[in-house]
Amino acid sequence: MGKTCVCGAEELQVDTKAKKFTAPDGTVVAEGDVISIDGSTGKVWLGEVPVEPSSVVRYFEGEIDPDSDDADDLVRSVHRILTHADEVRRLDVRTNADTPEDSARARRFGARGIGLCRTEHMFLGDRRQLVEKLILADGDEERQAALDALEPLQKQDFLEIFEAMDGLPVTVRLLDPPLHEFLPDLTELSVRVALAEERGEPDEGSLRLLAAVRGMHESNPMLGLRGVRLGLVVPGLFAMQVRAIAEAACERRKAGGDPRPEIMIPLVGAVQELEAIREESERVLADVCQEEGVQIEALIGTMIEVPRAALTAGEIAEYAEFFSFGTNDLTQMTWGFSRDDVEAAFFHQYLDKGIFGISPFESLDREGVGRLVQIGAEAGRAARPDLKLGICGEHGGDPDSVHFFHAVGLDYVSCSPFRVPVARLEAGRAALGGDRAGS
């Protein structure tokens, strides 16, 4: 079952009724005491023991050469089997990474590019204030000033990621979450303002922020103002991001690098949305190339994560050079599940009642969500035969789902760095007709 387990610890006197056990040295461990167990050696400790990476991870990190004496039988076997899986697989494996560190690690683990580089993480921390300024901007001038301040920071992020993934595609997703996610919590802010007013010292900035937070409050943010909708509603936002991508790529090119940016528009449901953003993005790309005197190619494509996008994939493909199926959102919207609300609330009951054997967020629901992926892939390819097809939901690292993506003819899966070796192996097994369970 794969659960860490130690058994045959005869020296321990276990009293399940009194909820305690006694070690040979007289130590009594009661319910709630932290213990550490090592399923590989059978050792049991009181307290928390620090952990280190396994030899297989050290091999993936490049710290163990599989042909050297440092490699044990296991590392050599893993190396041979993964090498063969790489030879036979048709699916490419990319990674979901937002930082240079993750990008570099995923590359060491065998990722052939980034399938999802989210940009929202680049708006957090100190930069949150700049986002606040953007949101609170009064007029075009203030807004542009806020964007201009964000742009060089974004560019720096992309520079480092392009460097880590030099020569390999990096799919950058333009801003996806609703802007109010970058603002303080409504309740917290309300209390702060109320307290300030009670003291008779209302602060103008907080009042303005509160008004903005109230104004932007959404009862269902997942279906609200986010993704491409933001790009269309907040002037200059996506243009700033595209400019940062283009400038970073130009700079890498000038430095002798080989950046391969791909610009991905999230949450598209209608071809018109994509068409508008595409035009803007192409204009910015051309401007930057001219300013920098460097020619860069950047594919422009879209996430397919709204059911309508999958159903109208043929039209959308006319304006997209690639599709990346965002199976997390596609699952939410196909089932009508808000993941944050449903998983903890009643999924265990659904599992108990056998409504599904495994959460559709964990392993792709082939019949429903998978059907939409298939429709989208087929219609997209029919409209544009050289359309690149990938998937960047968490399902990209799930063995069973990888087999499905192989079967419906996607070009690549993208998953978190630590799942990259798993996806490589399963892509090979899928090509060889192996099943999930092994033989």
Place this chain on the structure above:
Amino acid sequence: MAGTKWIYDFTEGSKDQKDLLGGKGANLAEMTNLGLPVPPGFTITTDACRYYLEHGGTPPELDAQVTEYLAALQEAMGKTLGDPADPLLVSVRSGAAASMPGMMETVLNVGLNDESVQGLAQQSGSERFAWDSYRRLIQMFGKTVLDIDGEHFDEALDAAKAEQGTELDLDLDAEHLKDVVDRFKAIVREHTGTDFPQDPREQMDMAINAVFDSWNSDRAIIYRRRERIPSDAGTAVNVCAMVFGNLGADSGTGVAFTRDPGSGAQGVYGDYLQNAQGEDVVAGIRNTVPLADLDDIDHDAYDELMTTMARLESHYRDLCDIEFTIERNKLWMLQTRVGKRTAAAAFVIATQLVDEGLIDMDEAVRRVTGDQLAQLMFPRFVSGGDATQLTQGMNASPGAAVGKAVFSSEEAVRWADRGEQVVLVRRETNPDDLSGMIAAQGC
């Protein structure tokens, strides 16, 4: 469904009939047809189980077919089920197509009752053995067929041992065990309102139905869902002549692997327990000796076992695990299957088999899984630090788990639902702990 064949003799099946005969039944048939020493027996098909689950009862022809195959088995053994003078005893064991270890039920020594226990004592020349076998039957039957909480039997047995000032089953003599049988029968009466069934055929039929019912036990359902085993596959039932590992020092029982299921290393791996019956080894109740020691205990049986294992591994082209019994120096194979192994062993064995020319690299890739690779990427403990080592147990499943100790499956689930990381601590784990094991970081 008139004319449907619901039962196959071990001589009639093969390893390719897993869907119909279950994994255990198909492999018993395969070994039988390879000429390996398997006690005679027959397999009731998964079709019969499906019929039972759909209709709430066995197919009408099953009763007559059981009678027919039982008659053949009695003839092969030269004994009659439950005969007061010299009883044939059988084991009734489940076996689904997909491996569901520990999920389903086994009842040994079916055919013993207040009379035939005397016959067994005479025939075996050991009164202690006969009464020990009888108490095992009531215990297993009570737990798995009559659904009585096993702790009641464990406590009664512990009490009997405590009265004799011992912790070992072997220190109980025939008289003590007669007393344990009485206590066990009282437990059955207390919890079911009826006496332990004395009719051997009734015992057998009840055990068969209990196997069918156990397909839909809560823990089997959880396991299937988790492992994605179809819920309508059903299980087969194997009825097999008993052989005894608890007849004395020249008998015993063991489990063996054709390679180390922990690391994949080649060599002799397994455990042997002298003078014991199967569940003693699996349950880890008594301390076993390494399989290699069998060479000194019973050289001929050891040699035959080694030859048999080599034959099985090249026949199955994979690591096999085996359950065997030695009854008065005679080796009997009770089960084999392509063995479970740790994630590390899966990788190592796959490439070993390539190097031995048994499989190619394509097959090696098919034989390991992404889930196994993910396990190999778990971090491991750094030795030292502030924590104090409490004990050294056996390495059952790799990984490094840290969490708060909890002592029941229910608590593990409750704490985990609160977002706590827990380690489940049990005296012995049994299948009822499954939901807690899933909820815990480790156990």
